[in-house]
Amino acid sequence: MATQEGKDPGSVTTVRLNQNRPTPLRLIQFCLMFLVLGLGISIVSINMIRFFGVQNVGPVARSNIIFPCFEESDSIDKWIRPPSNLMHKMNDRELFWRASFVPRIKQYPIKRVPKIAFMFLTKGPLPLAPLWERFFKGHEGLYSIYVHPSPSYVADFTQSSVFYKRQIPSQVAQWGMMSMCDAERRLLANALLDISNERFVLLSESCIPLHNFSIIYRYITRSRYSFTGAFDDPGPYGRGRYNWNMQPEVTLEHWRKGSQWFEVNRRLAVSIIEDDIYYPKFRDFCRPGCYVDEHYFPTMLSIRFPQLLANRSLTWTDWSRGGAHPATFGKSDITNEFFERRFARQSCLYNNQPNNVCSLFARKFAPSALEPLLALSPKVLGF
Numbered sequence: 001m002a003t004q005e006g007k008d009p010g011s012v013t014t015v016r017l018n019q020n021r022p023t024p025l026r027l028i029q030f031c032l033m034f035l036v037l038g039l040g041i042s043i044v045s046i047n048m049i050r051f052f053g054v055q056n057v058g059p060v061a062r063s064n065i066i067f068p069c070f071e072e073s074d075s076i077d078k079w080i081r082p083p084s085n086l087m088h089k090m091n092d093r094e095l096f097w098r099a100s101f102v103p104r105i106k107q108y109p110i111k112r113v114p115k116i117a118f119m120f121l122t123k124g125p126l127p128l129a130p131l132w133e134r135f136f137k138g139h140e141g142l143y144s145i146y147v148h149p150s151p152s153y154v155a156d157f158t159q160s161s162v163f164y165k166r167q168i169p170s171q172v173a174q175w176g177m178m179s180m181c182d183a184e185r186r187l188l189a190n191a192l193l194d195i196s197n198e199r200f201v202l203l204s205e206s207c208i209p210l211h212n213f214s215i216i217y218r219y220i221t222r223s224r225y226s227f228t229g230a231f232d233d234p235g236p237y238g239r240g241r242y243n244w245n246m247q248p249e250v251t252l253e254h255w256r257k258g259s260q261w262f263e264v265n266r267r268l269a270v271s272i273i274e275d276d277i278y279y280p281k282f283r284d285f286c287r288p289g290c291y292v293d294e295h296y297f298p299t300m301l302s303i304r305f306p307q308l309l310a311n312r313s314l315t316w317t318d319w320s321r322g323g324a325h326p327a328t329f330g331k332s333d334i335t336n337e338f339f340e341r342r343f344a345r346q347s348c349l350y351n352n353q354p355n356n357v358c359s360l361f362a363r364k365f366a367p368s369a370l371e372p373l374l375a376l377s378p379k380v381l382g383f
Helices: 009-020 024-052 092-099 129-136 178-192 213-221 266-274 279-285 296-304 336-343 367-381
Strands: 060-062 065-067 115-121 143-148 197-204 263-265 315-317 348-350 353-355 361-363
Touching: 092 178, 092 266, 115 178, 115 213, 129 367, 143 178, 178 197, 178 266, 178 279, 178 296, 197 213, 197 266, 197 361, 263 266, 266 296, 279 296, 336 367
Parallel strands: 115 143, 115 197, 315 361
Antiparallel strands: 060 065, 197 263, 348 353
C-alpha cells in the first residue's frame, strides 16, 4: 500500500493559520478606512449643526422645563445700543416701521439716562457750528445730534467735531410742501432708533441756544408737556387755509396753526412717524398757499394729544418786521442790548406755573453773527 510522503499534520495546520492571519498591509488599510469614515461623519455632523442650530442637545429636565446644555448667548446690549453708523440703506417706509417699535413695559431693565435729540434741518453747511460745539462741550451722554441736509451736500466736519458723521440719509425738502414734513419725520425716525433719546428738538442751521446746556437739559427733561405751538387762527392765514376735503378726519374746528420748530417727547415722536390717518389728508389737500409745515403737526397732535401740549414753541423768532419771512440778524445786531431786550419781560407757563424763562432757542442768525456770538456767549449765554 502506497504511503503519502512529505506531509506532516502539524505543518498543515500551521500553514492554514498563517493563511487566515491578516497581513500588516491589510491592517493598515483597515485602520485608514475607519479613520476616513470617522472624519467624514464628523464633518457632516458639524455642518448640520451650523445649518440647523443646536436645540435641546442633552436636555436636562427641571421642574418640567427643558434646559439645553448649549444655547447661543444673547444680550440686552443688542437692543439698547444706538446705531454706530447713521448712513443706513433703509427707505422711509422701512425706517418708519423700524423706528415705531415701542416697548410695552415702561420700566427699563437698564440704567437709562434720558438724552435730548438735537435735530438740524438744513440746506447744507452749519455756519454756526462752532457756537454749538461750545454749547455741547462737556455734556457727552446727555444728547444726540442728527443733521438732515440737502442730499447733494456732504459734510466735512473733522473727527473731533460733535457733528462728525451725524448726517442722516436725506431727500429734497421744499418750503411749504409735504416734503418738508417728510424731512422732519425722517429726523424723528432716525433719532428714535436710539432708545435713550427721550426728547426731540427741531432746529435749523440759523438757530442758536439762548442758555447753557444744563439749563436747557433740565428745562426740557423736567417738563410735563411737549412744546408745540397749536392755536386756532380765525383769519385768512389760519382757518382761511382749511380745505373742506379734509373731512371727516380733520374738521374746521380741529384746524390749528403753529411754529414749525417743535419739541416733543418720545411718545409724540412715535405718533408722528406712525400716522397714516391725517398724513394723507394734509399731503393731498394742504398745498401752497396752505403751508403744511405750519399746520400738520399742530393739528394732528392737538386732535390726538391735546393734554400733552404746552401750546407754545421753545424757539423765538422775530416776526415784527412783517412779510412772509422773519427777521434775520447779522453781525451788527449782536450786542449786549440785543440779548437784554430778548430776555426782558418774558412770561409764560411752565408745568402750569408762571415762569420768566420761555424761549430756549432763537433764529434766524446769519453766518456773519458767529464772531460776535462767540465773543458774547460766555457772559450772555452762559457757555
